[in-house]
Amino acid sequence: MRLEVRWRREKSKIDLEKVLKKYIEALRSGTRRKKFSFTEVKTRDAFQNIRLPDKEKRYFSWSSEGREVFNLVAQCNSCYTITMVQAFLSEKDAENIPEILNTLEDHTSSDFLQWAVYDFRFSVPSFLTLGRFSLKSGYLEFNFSGPGAEVKLRRWGLADIILRDIRLEQWCNGIAPKVFRGKISRGHRQDIPPDEILQIAMRRWSWHAFYCRRCTTMNKIYALDYAGRKQENLFNRIASKILCH
Amino acid sequence: MSKPKQKIPKLTRRDILDSRPVRNPQIKWEKGKSGDVRITLPLRRTWWVKILSRIFFAPRERILSLDEIGTRVWNLIDGNRTVEEIIQSLCQELNMNRREIETSLLHYLKQLATRGLVGFAIEKKE
Numbered sequence: 001m002r003l004e005v006r007w008r009r010e011k012s013k014i015d016l017e018k019v020l021k022k023y024i025e026a027l028r029s030g031t032r033r034k035k036f037s038f039t040e041v042k043t044r045d046a047f048q049n050i051r052l053p054d055k056e057k058r059y060f061s062w063s064s065e066g067r068e069v070f071n072l073v074a075q076c077n078s079c080y081t082i083t084m085v086q087a088f089l090s091e092k093d094a095e096n097i098p099e100i101l102n103t104l105e106d107h108t109s110s111d112f113l114q115w116a117v118y119d120f121r122f123s124v125p126s127f128l129t130l131g132r133f134s135l136k137s138g139y140l141e142f143n144f145s146g147p148g149a150e151v152k153l154r155r156w157g158l159a160d161i162i163l164r165d166i167r168l169e170q171w172c173n174g175i176a177p178k179v180f181r182g183k184i185s186r187g188h189r190q191d192i193p194p195d196e197i198l199q200i201a202m203r204r205w206s207w208h209a210f211y212c213r214r215c216t217t218m219n220k221i222y223a224l225d226y227a228g229r230k231q232e233n234l235f236n237r238i239a240s241k242i243l244c245h
Numbered sequence: 246m247s248k249p250k251q252k253i254p255k256l257t258r259r260d261i262l263d264s265r266p267v268r269n270p271q272i273k274w275e276k277g278k279s280g281d282v283r284i285t286l287p288l289r290r291t292w293w294v295k296i297l298s299r300i301f302f303a304p305r306e307r308i309l310s311l312d313e314i315g316t317r318v319w320n321l322i323d324g325n326r327t328v329e330e331i332i333q334s335l336c337q338e339l340n341m342n343r344r345e346i347e348t349s350l351l352h353y354l355k356q357l358a359t360r361g362l363v364g365f366a367i368e369k370k371e
Contacts, residue, residue, distance in 0.1 A: 118344055157339065157341045161313055219341075
C-alpha cells in the first residue's frame with residue numbers, strides 16, 4: 001500500500017464539495033498528462049467505517065491501469081485544517097484503511113504537540129516551532145525554538161556500537177552543549193533498567209540543561225538540550241515525553 | 246555503424262527488494278583479526294598511471310576495510326538472500342526501524358555496486 005497525506009491550514013470553513021471537485025479535476029488532468037486512464041469507481045463499503053469525529057469529510061475512489069485508488073478530503077471543525085489522503089490499494093490493504101485513518105489527528109488537545117519520525121516519538125510545547133532538522137540513518141535531530149527557549153532533541157541508533165569502549169558520561173562530554181563539556185560527571189545519574197539516564201543543569205548567561213537516556217532494550221540513545229529561561233518544570237516534561245518503547 | 250544501445254530495464258522498488266545481491270567472485274577479500282572484512286581492490290592501470298609509476302611508487306592494489314555494519318552486510322550478501330531478507334535480518338539484529346535500514350542499505354549496496362564489488366541477481370519476468 002502507498003499512502004500519501006497532505007494538509008493545509010484554512011482560516012474558516014470552506015465548501016468541501018468545491019475542494020473535492022478541484023481535487024478530482026487535478027487528478028484527472030494529471031493522469032491525462034501521463035497518458036494513464038482515469039475511471040471513477042464505487043467506493044468500498046468498508047470505507048464507511050472511517051470515523052473522523054469533529055471533521056467533515058468527503059471521499060471517492062477511482063482506478064487507473066487496473067489499480068484502485070482511494071481519496072479522502074476532510075476539514076476539522078475546530079482548527080479548519082484540510083487533510084487530503086490518497087491511498088493506492090491492494091485487496092488486503094483495503095481493510096486496514098479505516099483503522100489507519102481513524103487515528104488521524106490534526107490538532108492537539110493539550111499544550112504539547114506530539115512528533116513522531118520513524119520510531120522517535122516526543123512532545124514539545126506548542127509555542128515552539130521546528131527549525132533545523134536532520135534525518136540520517138541511525139541519527140535524527142530536531143531543533144525547536146520559541147519565546148525564551150531553544151530545544152534540541154536527538155536520537156541515535158546502534159547504542160551498543162557507539163558505547164562499546166566508552167561510558168555514557170564520557171560519550172556525553174562530546175555531544176552535550178559546550179557549557180557542559182568536561183562537567184557531565186557532576187550531573188545526576190540514574191540507572192532504571194533498561195534505562196541509563198544522565199541529567200545536568202547550570203546557569204551561564206541563560207539556563208542550560210541536558211538530558212541523555214540510553215535504552216538497552218531498544219539499543220537507542222536519546223538526548224535533550226535546553227537553553228533559555230529557567231523553566232525546570234518544562235524541561236522535565238519534555239524529557240519525560242521522549243517515548244521509547 | 247554503431248551498435249544500437251541496449252535498453253536498460255527500469256527497476257521498481259519491489260524489483261530491487263526481491264533481487265539477490267551477489268559478491269563479485271573476482272574480488273579478493275579476507276577477514277581481519279577483529280572479524281572485519283578487508284577487500285583488496287586492484288588499481289586501474291591506465292596509461293598515465295603506468296607512466297607515473299615509473300617515477301613514483303604506485304601500489305598495484307588498495308585495501309578497503311569495512312566497518313562493523315559494513316561487515317555484517319557483506320556477510321549477509323551470500324547470493325541466497327534477497328535485499329528484503331537482508332533488511333529483515335538487520336532490523337532484528339540492530340533493533341532499528343525498517344525504513345531507516347532500507348534507505349541506508351540501498352545506498353550502501355549502490356556504492357558497492359558502483360565499485361564493482363557486488364552485482365544483483367534479478368529473476369527473469371515471464
